[in-house]
Amino acid sequence: MTARTSRRAFLKSSIAAGAAGAAAAASGAAGATPDPLITQVQPWASGLGDGVDATPYGLPIEHEGDVIRRNVEWLTADTISSINFTPIHALDGTITPQGCAFERHHSGAIDLRKEDYRLMINGLVDRPLVFSYADLERFPRENHVYFCECAANTGMEWAGAQLNGAQFTHGMIHNMEYTGVPLRTLLEEAGFDPTGKWVFVEGADASSNGRSIPMEKALDDVLVAFKANGEALRKEHGYPVRLVVPGWEGNLWVKWLRRIEVMNAPVESREETSKYTDTFADGSSRKWTWEMDAKSVVTSPSPQAPITHGKGPLVITGLAWSGRGAITRVDVSKDGGKTWETARLAKPGERMALTRFYLDTTWSGQEMFLQSRAMDETGYVQPTKAQLRAVRGLNSIYHNNCIQTWWVRANGEAENVEVS
Amino acid sequence: MSKFLKIAAGLAFLASPVMADGFGLGRPALPEEIAAWDLDVSPDGTGLPQGQGDVLTGEEVFADKCAACHGDFAEGVDNWPKLAGGAGTLADQDPLKTVGSYWPYLSTTWDYVNRSMPFGNAQSLTPDEVYAIVAYILYSNDLVDDDFILSDDTFAAFEMPNQDGFFLDDRLETEHAIWRGAPCMEDCKPQVQVTMRARVLDVTPTQAGADADTADTSEAPAAADTSAPDPALVAAGEKLFKKCKACHQIGAGAKNRSGPQLTGIVGRAAGSVDGFKYSKPLQAMAAEGLIWDQTALSAFLHKPKSFMKGTKMSFSGLKDQEDLDAIIAYLASVPN
Structure with a gap:
């Protein structure tokens, strides 16, 4: 029953971009016409797949071919002395x-x-x-x-x-x-x-x-x-x-x-x-600013990972870390920092290691200003960009651990923005 | 776990790795080995070898080995580091951080040039060349006159302008002391407005990543029909090409850097890559009809500065004919 209501809610939502549109059409058809992916015998259910040793050392399946490191060419003179970014x-x-x-x-x-x-x-x-x-x-x-x-x-x-994407803003x-x-x-x-x-x-x-x-x-x-x-x-x-x-x-x-x-x-x-x-x-x-202070970022939704399913159940997720110990808590804001909810940590934070957080929520379909805010075992709270700038100015380059904002629009797309 | 097992485990832990005399692994490092690798130079000059170099010699060495990336006057080419200028800009909105304006110790410059430069041919400079290059960088920053000589004797006395421009990490006092405690959860600010958008700036790379590979394979078989290139020679040439990579790109999507892109160079008219600013001597030879065939490339890459007096290319050349053949075979093997 829950599934049915959520499907109806999904169909009502006006999202129509790209793959999302195709997916919507497919599940829309499912209401009236049987899904051929289920009713017809598919090639992979009838024929044979690869044998062992087809790839002695495996790469990700080709359908994940866009999950790769990316470079920002204008940053450096040459890729030999350069950096790229984790997806x-x-x-x-x-x-x-x-x-x-x-x-x-x-x-x-x-x-x-x-x-x-x-x-x-x-x-x-x-x-x-x-x-x-x-x-x-x-x-x-x-x-x-x-x-x-x-x-x-x-x-x-x-x-x-x-830069418009968590990979580029936080992928080092x-x-x-x-x-x-x-x-x-x-x-x-x-x-x-x-x-x-x-x-x-x-x-x-x-x-x-x-x-x-x-x-x-x-x-x-x-x-x-x-x-x-x-x-x-x-x-x-x-x-x-x-x-x-x-x-x-x-x-x-x-x-x-x-x-x-x-x-x-x-x-x-x-x-x-x-x-x-x-x-x-x-x-x-x-100088000698060796420790990486507590920091977090919402990885999805984000500019490269827009919401494609319309309103209803939504998993907001991200990463948090601290170079001074374990992450103890992560809060998430949907309104640019006016109000905050405490996210669920996938596991208790471990010292100097990434911590995954989730906010299992329901999206109204209205725009959001998504932010996350990490706290570590020293009691330190991840600062806003304004707080960092008040101390360090605009030319600091390194050690930017500010709170990040993604502007999620009603169509599910997200953009890197700064907010007041 | 029973008490007995806990105790046994504890004893085992204590007994296993800790040995008074260590593990007896490794072998003594020989003095010659330490001398070969222990090259770092400290601010007080510890680690400097004997030697000296003057500004005018430095200018020549710099033009030969450094200027392709850093510019004749250390002003930087393209995105390569600028080594000179920027004095008094550190408090500006966009400070220019160079050796002269920012680096706190002269030892850092000497050490870096000696161990890590030139890019693609590191650890090839003699101590006197390093002294001379460093003297020239100081001169380019208006920090010394043109009769200045830098040596291991005069080194320690030299003080960089920004030596006192640094302070130790004070984040615990100036940041951690403030950014802590129970954070606000409700009514944290009255309103939220967008003050800046990444999309307006539009500097994010597009996602068209994986296409290049597929494009490559479709064109690969269309190789030359005259004589099939020797794969071993091509492979050797590809290795040698590492020497060139700092300045030249080749292959699909190759772009001009401090040197022109080289896709299709073999057999092509000289000076014909769009958008590259060639040196005057190259333009002149191109006007006379120079074609980069096997013979011309071989002669140029053997002794660039003899073949083309005044060339911008700072490469010193390949001695062995085998290497020359290999690199040209590689250049010819890369599909357009």
Whole structure:
């Protein structure tokens, strides 16, 4: 009975765009004429499908061919030193498949065989060491799920609403289960000098992308990882070994990790001075902003994931995360922040990992200004863009964790907007 | 779990990985190995090798190895980084952040140029070349005169204009202290109005992504009928082409970058790509009827600057004839 009323409600709704129109026609016919997809024997129910090994390593079925990483060409001079975006608008759950997880390269994704891999630890250590890949597999290892967010995620939105899609505004993020050796274990193996307050980490690619990390963090939860989501790291994610720095900006997660140097001061490399620093309105710049603060976004509905089913039952869903601990609560507003409802977390929040939220609701068919607002275990509440700008101005570029607004129109389409 | 099992598990946990002398894995890093990889340079100059370079030498090296992307005067080409200018703009609405206007330490420039540049040919510069390039970048920023010489001796004394322009992360005090507590749930604001729309700006890429691949395959079989290219040679050429990728694109949808797109280059008249601003010497040779056939390309790519004096192409050339053959085979193999 519920189904019948909702179908009637659906038919009454005036949505008519694209696939939605076709779907409406099909289910409309179902009321009067039997559905041939049911009454007629279909080819797939009669003939045969692919044998095993048709695809020894599978890709998504072709019908999902639009769920891919995308690049914003005008952002950078060349794809070799560039970034693309995870299609978060089309994913659910929390784990990001490696094949569509955003990439950021500074000199391209290099081809480095395990046999050619070497990891050096030097500097303030008793025993400067070189490890092979096989050596790394002999240390006790751990599994952890962590998000990796580029500090520039949402960076194009500082000065105003720019890119029309959750993939582009919030897709510089992925969330994987890593297998690796704690950095602490390797530092202890080399006999690190406790007076060394920093470790400098660098990659084997031409950019080398060196970064300085305080020893306290290095000894806490940093992982030297070689597997993600159960399989070897993909080339574009640093095969065969990358650094995992939980909760901290993605640039520190050095790919193709080749060297760890214990030092008594930071190197002040290009990536930690000229980039990844936040310039304020007065021209001064904040540095060492490593933790990614609590943030959330509605992934559907959103500009690339419009409502195609008309009014009635609607699942509003999104992602929340915090680099300072676990997400404890997410609120959703349908009216641009006048009123809020607390969403359902799919699972209790986990530290430095993506949390999926749902608001199972009924859509009236009227326009909405959808927002989400995350809170983490420190008591921090995700700020509005106005609050961020009041502190940092318009030129900060990095670390934009503002509340996002999607303007959902009566026809189900959504647009990235800023609201008062 | 029984009490006994809990205790046993606890003991096992304690007993397993912790060993006083570590695991005995890995091998000692040799001094030569450390010297080869430990190249980073700190703000006080620690890590700098001996050497020196002056502005005028730097200008030549820069023109040869850096200007294709960064411009003759370090002003930046297309979307490539601008290295000069922007002094006094950091508080502007759209600040220009360059080595001169923004970078707090000179060591950062030396270290980055030395380890990561030139793009596509990193770690190929001698210490003296790096000193010279850095001296020229300082000169381009009006921070030194044209008789300036940078060396490991003079390095530490040099102070960058924006050295004191940075402060440490203070978010816990200035942001977290405010943005916390029970958030508003009802009547949080009187009205909501749209103040900016992404669609008005219209800079979002369109969703036409997967088409390129299908288009490719349909055209692939129409290859040359004279002599089938050697697949191994083409593959070797494709690898070599990585050296060119920083400036040149090739294939379906290739666009002009700091160099012209190269689709169909083999056998084509020189200087004929639409919308690319060719150098004067190239225009002159094109006017004389230069065709990029096997011989001409081979000569050009062997020694670009001898073949075409004054070319904008900063590539130093391929020595081996095999490499030349490979890259031309690759260029010829890419369908239009």
